[in-house]
Amino acid sequence: MTDSTTSIPAESSPAAPTEALLIQEQGSFAFGGTVVERPDGATVHTDHGYVQYQIPVNAKKLPIVMWHGYGQSARTWETTPDGREGFQTLFLRRGYPVYLIDQPRRGRASTSSEGIYVPGANDEEFFFTDQAFWDAFRIGEWDRGEQPRFHAGVQFPQDPESISQYLRSGAASVGPDGFDDATREVFSDAVAALFDRIGPAILLIHSTCGAFGWRAASKSENVKAVVGYEIGPYSYPISEPPAAVPFDIPELEPWVAADLIPDESFDRLARIPIQIVWGDFLQEHAYEWAPYVARSKQFVAALRERGGDAENLFLPEIGIHGNTHFPFSDLNSLEIADQLSAWLARKGLDG
């Protein structure tokens, strides 16, 4: 892991959490989507996304649009598991208009053109058990029937209420949310339509959102930068597919697979600054995480080859240790926010 940036100094004195927020405007609306005509002649408005926004007084020019990952909703960005302000409120305090997405078929955007069976916690095929969550997201280890264990130095609260809040942060989809081309198009078209409506803005994505976010960014000239936290799937130019990446867990195949998009779409990504941020304990969980890191390096290299401004930031390499898969809501989230502020300033996006 050698392609990280050097350390960035923290932003000086953001508003303290006890100061009042001055909000000029707030609300929510649906974006994108389609209208289905049913065989019986009825119509249904569906497959749109949902966004909730707040614009602070004396706002900076470029809003930040925050897009959650797999099995999550806009809640990702709102409040930390231990009840502190999430990136939503932190970046409002720093002057950015903030837009929080529930992607199509998720959260408050929950109508779908296609039906789906949603497994319950008692079903055999239920995926996100507490133990699976704990391990996959690198908080520590948690064997069934045992108490949860924490990685030494992990930036995660250990009180029962915070743990419960964390384990209640998920949200299932009410329709297909896989990585087939049709679903990628539905989700990325919707978010591109959001950017068409709100104008130039910065996009934050998390985790599996890479399956949709890179395509969305390639579809709207209004996406002025992308910062990805621990991204799963990556897009590459169809004329230059990346080399194969080895992985041991067959179920990871859809996450590791390269999404090939038209060269001109990929070239669009090479025209905006992109940063991908990684937490700690990647070595300890290499069997699951090494393939994504490898893919991310290929992605950055492919962008740079085409003149792009892209980088991986491995937090431990700049002295920030203990982060999980959710760096923006870990105990040191202010430090992570400072990294984002500094990067945006360095790229001239904080005007």
Next chain:
Amino acid sequence: MTDSTTSIPAESSPAAPTEALLIQEQGSFAFGGTVVERPDGATVHTDHGYVQYQIPVNAKKLPIVMWHGYGQSARTWETTPDGREGFQTLFLRRGYPVYLIDQPRRGRASTSSEGIYVPGANDEEFFFTDQAFWDAFRIGEWDRGEQPRFHAGVQFPQDPESISQYLRSGAASVGPDGFDDATREVFSDAVAALFDRIGPAILLIHSTCGAFGWRAASKSENVKAVVGYEIGPYSYPISEPPAAVPFDIPELEPWVAADLIPDESFDRLARIPIQIVWGDFLQEHAYEWAPYVARSKQFVAALRERGGDAENLFLPEIGIHGNTHFPFSDLNSLEIADQLSAWLARKGLDG
């Protein structure tokens, strides 16, 4: 419809929508729920609700908790279809802390102990077509294959974007959300736990939320008042079931059925002020709406018999015309908000 109150003067000069909002604190958290132990030994935190809150500077003592209806989410209260401020922001401006619920298995609270098939818009059993929405919620009539028509004087915007926003406001559940006793207990227990956490507060409910809201209010001493907008199911004391109410549409049975709860639970409802607010066009849609109105009158009568302070407010009877099933987001929503403000003041709940 004779048991409505007399006209209430509008509140004087709430903050204009162009003034900045002063927010002391905002965030979100999960409430209630359970932990499922799976046959394989894994655990899952599930069946909780989700709430998003904002506390204004110099807040009044009692927050307002807003709970959506069937096929909806917290979005109900955020923004009107034509993009104006919803009750969330209007009542923040009026000094109330505001809590918006996504009930268990809905929106951002979307994990369920039990699985379910969620129909897509193309499925035969899909319920909320645009045309069904239009008719059931009394905007006007909309025949399949035709353009939507509007009731004369309806308080609803007629531009295509507002109509699209309205028809994209729904959210399906990712688990059972029917009116069986088990589901009513899951939902009402969760919301009672929310009130236990936040302390004394006012509860707003909408539509089908009556299936869960009355029970929730009966379970926490912290529920200090309930205002229901066009409520479907009602609870009654088990020792005095209400007389049968005729209805023509067999599918309405679960909505019209009386929910019988222990007398001491019902008595708790008789100790707090309760108002149920009704819009316009009830006569035109009597085949669907008359049973609910009849049930509401029985509910109010039963509460009064036990010394309760309950009333139905039929808006047309106080000169407010044209409201749909969503009075709080109709074109005259400020007038509806003024009614609520005045009622809260009259009950001494606005301190």
